[in-house]
Amino acid sequence: METIDTATLQKVSKRGFASMTPERQKEIARLGGRAAHEKGKAHRFNSDEARAAGKKGGEIISRDREHMSLIGKKGGEHSRGANRKNGSLEASQ
Numbered sequence: 001m002e003t004i005d006t007a008t009l010q011k012v013s014k015r016g017f018a019s020m021t022p023e024r025q026k027e028i029a030r031l032g033g034r035a036a037h038e039k040g041k042a043h044r045f046n047s048d049e050a051r052a053a054g055k056k057g058g059e060i061i062s063r064d065r066e067h068m069s070l071i072g073k074k075g076g077e078h079s080r081g082a083n084r085k086n087g088s089l090e091a092s093q
Helices: 022-039 047-062 065-077 080-085
Strands: 002-005 010-013
Touching: 047 065
Parallel strands: none
Antiparallel strands: 002 010
């Protein structure tokens, strides 16, 4: 079933996951996850596997020097560096 969005004059589908409310999407996803665990098909990370996965992701993202530089600058802006610009060190302590 389709309707026409009068603002954009495009067909809008009433079917599919994306057309559902976020609450309905979460409900369906939750049921799918529960079913996977019941079947024994789902994987639960133990702390060692989670640590290895985090390390792998960190190594990959840290290769992007420009990205690392940008997040470092953002961190500096939100730390004492930003408070010094305003002349107040008390706000961060």
